[in-house]
Amino acid sequence: MTRVVVVGDLMTDAVARARYPLARASDTPAVVTMHGGGSGANIASWLAVEGTEVAFVGRRGADITGRNRDMELMGYGVDARLVMDPERPTGTCVVLVTHKGERTMLSDPGANAALTPEDLPRDLFSGGHLHLSGYTLINEGSREAGLAALEAARRAAMSISVDCASAAPLERNGAEPFLEWTHGAKLLFANADQAKVLTGREEPEAAVKVLTAWFPQVVIKLGAEGSLWYGGNRPEPIRAPAEPIERVVDGTGAGDAFTAGFLPAWLDGKPPAEALAAGNRLAAKAISHLGARPRL
Numbered sequence: 001m002t003r004v005v006v007v008g009d010l011m012t013d014a015v016a017r018a019r020y021p022l023a024r025a026s027d028t029p030a031v032v033t034m035h036g037g038g039s040g041a042n043i044a045s046w047l048a049v050e051g052t053e054v055a056f057v058g059r060r061g062a063d064i065t066g067r068n069r070d071m072e073l074m075g076y077g078v079d080a081r082l083v084m085d086p087e088r089p090t091g092t093c094v095v096l097v098t099h100k101g102e103r104t105m106l107s108d109p110g111a112n113a114a115l116t117p118e119d120l121p122r123d124l125f126s127g128g129h130l131h132l133s134g135y136t137l138i139n140e141g142s143r144e145a146g147l148a149a150l151e152a153a154r155r156a157a158m159s160i161s162v163d164c165a166s167a168a169p170l171e172r173n174g175a176e177p178f179l180e181w182t183h184g185a186k187l188l189f190a191n192a193d194q195a196k197v198l199t200g201r202e203e204p205e206a207a208v209k210v211l212t213a214w215f216p217q218v219v220i221k222l223g224a225e226g227s228l229w230y231g232g233n234r235p236e237p238i239r240a241p242a243e244p245i246e247r248v249v250d251g252t253g254a255g256d257a258f259t260a261g262f263l264p265a266w267l268d269g270k271p272p273a274e275a276l277a278a279g280n281r282l283a284a285k286a287i288s289h290l291g292a293r294p295r296l
Contacts, residue, residue: 002267003053005124005158007149008040008133009112010058010082011091012065015252018099035252036072036293037093038112039163040133042253046260046282048077049294055079055124057149059088059111059142066090066111076294083119085111095252103252105166113141117148125152129267131259134165137181138173147181154184159267161187163259164194171197179214187266188215189259195220204228208237219262219276221255226280227262229272240276243284253293257286 012034019029036045044056056073060066060082069090073080091110097103115136130153136146153160162185164170170178175198182188188211190198195207204220208230211218217231223242230237261282265275286294 001052001264002159003055003128004044004047004131004263004267005055005057005128005153006040006044006047006131006133007057007120007136007146008043008131009038009091009109009135010041010056010060010066010069011036011038011093011107011109011112012069013037013093013095013252015095015097017097020099022098036069037095037253038091038133039135039165039253039256040131041069041073042256042293043131043133043260043263044078045073045076045293046257046286047263050260050264050282052260052264053079055081055121057081057120057124059083059085059115059119061085061088061090061111063089065092072293081121081124083115085114088114097252109135109139109141112136113139115142115145117145119145120149120152122152125149125156125158127156127158129159129161129263131161131163131263132182132185134163134170134178137162137178138165138169143181150182150184159187160185161189161259161263163189164191164198167191167193167197170194175199183214185215187217187219189219189221189255189262191221191223191255205237217272219279221258221279221283223254227258227276229276231272238272238276240273240280243280245284245287254283254286258283 047054088111094106199210201207226242228239258279262279
């Protein structure tokens with residue numbers, strides 16, 4: 001099985017689930033929980049729990065939450081290569097979930113924004129697969145480290161996948177710079193909103209075809225509508241329906257779980273439809289859990 005190196009963000013998620021419509025400028029009853037988060041760390045955690053050999057490269061603060069996240073990753077079986085930042089705190093994301101399930105995120109990257117090329121362990125870039133969290137490129141402070149990781153992976157003949165992070169910061173940075181930064185990646189993960197930002201196309205089937213001008217293969221995550229894959233040699237995208245979910249607990253991190261389900265099947269050379277189905281299954285499993293990470 002191919003070893004996966006994930007370079008990206010490590011966060012603590014403070015998830016507030018409102019029980020009623022938000023009462024602006026007043027109080028709304030809610031359930032508030034704290035979880036490990038960060039797209040890169042989530043993907044690494046799910047990969048490890050599902051049996052993939054995985055290393056995670058990131059940066060944390062010299063605080064108790066950083067220590068907890070470090071121990072959590074190791075508990076899942078991740079080879080955690082976290083650099084301790086003496087000045088910045090571990091990243092935090094406040095996830096506000098309305099009574100209808102709509103999520104709004106307020107992110108403080110903290111130590112993530114100080115990731116440097118020197119933080120990248122050379123021994124990890126010697127083969128296998130690199131998955132780079134798009135947040136590393138979108139954040140100006142860590143961009144140089146993200147670009148260095150991509151270059152190191154190319155020199156080591158590693159296969160490369162990248163995700164698009166989040167639509168709003170992606171739009172603020174601009175589609176053209178992101179496409180230039182990720183040149184050479186074999187596989188792109190996006191959701192429908194992110195694909196629209198990159199291409200201007202409303203329909204995912206149209207956007208995914210445009211994106212193959214930059215990436216040999218593209219996966220678009222469609223939430224309740226499943227997912228689709230497209231490679232330039234096929235006439236039409238391949239679509240896989242979402243898995244049925246009996247109990248929706250929390251959708252935070254479901255897209256990261258999808259990526260962790262898709263990648264091992266894809267790296268093993270499974271047909272795209274099979275890899276999509278594997279991603280959809282793990283996303284459904286994540287939605288049935290409390291929080292973004294697997295529970296041991």
